[in-house]
Amino acid sequence: MNKLQVLVIDDEWNVRNLLRIYLAKNGFEVMEAKNGYEGVRLAEQQSFDLIILDVMMPDMDGWEVCKKIRETKDTPILMLTARTDTKDKVKGLTMGADDYLVKPFDSDELIARVFALLRRSSISQTTTVSRVITNLDLTIDPEGRQVLVREQPIDLTPKEFELLFVLAENPRRAFERENLLEKVWGGDYFGDFRTVDTHVKNIREKVRKAELSFNPIQTVWGVGYKFQWTDERK
Template identity: 45%
Template structure:
């Protein structure tokens, strides 16, 4: 069940939003001001925040900035102000969406659903961006490789070769295909560049480079990584 935090000093507005969200199956938490909201976020797994701008103790703008220091949670800001500068201020402080009061609760509900869809797609992309192969963890977004929990220092070309082979486990890639995919230029047939980079890569990821467990040579064909 997705958890939504409503932050507004107006109890009637909180009640209306709460009813609509609860009827759609969301678990709802409430806070009357920014300070209370920060405490709720620190002590609960909040997955989306509906945040009013004008509040006592700590306003929505500064609350949004504080949240963004530690949490990557979608934030929809609410405000009675209609000036464009207020929209810009709200969005540049880290808000994902912005609505003007008074608002239609059904429209707010639709925007909440849209934010959860975006978060779901982002999570799937992040999961797909990480490849696990035995003791190797390859993060395509961060361009990092961990071997038994220790980060390896790979050159961009070494990472490119490893990423290519790991993305298609079991598939054999010729030196020509590897070169054209990683170097992004036509392959030189007398060139042993790929072989040299494979050798250097094995020195970094294999326990015994001459008996590789990761990058296997298929003689006369090319290289592959098995699952």
């Protein structure tokens, strides 16, 4: 059986070496990139099962690398940082990261997060629903994993797409943030409820810029979120 492929992007040799040792012990094949430009090039040229990306790098930082990779790839991204500021974590999630780990990290936690990301990615890729959801000038195509506003595609990250789709599939249900975390990120996700809020904010901003005629995600005070239908479902 072929080994799972992991791309490690970090400018520090000792960190790359440590990650390579941890991952190799757990059956992964590791490729290394010593800067952001090299990481983006490798991510575009090859297919990886997971990318581990350091935030603080010279020339091109991890946030910019994540943004560049998300333009062409849905590969799960685990970001590493020595900073504990919540704003940094939110920024990484906004750019399209799937999870965050603060340095110095415990090897067991690293591997647990890696396997959790791979499980969620596998579930997402094997779950196919053929019915297209249409409401006014918004179209959600789950099989093509594409969202259209006025027949023009908008650029949602994989988790943004899944969150919007879960809400749209259940238009009369108000979801608690905990329920959304479990459905979209999986029961073994290590993050908190602010992750949901950040992704909702991003979706709203992107559809607003695309001039969608309504706000698709309604805040239900004291509960969470629901999809806001403006006409009858087809």
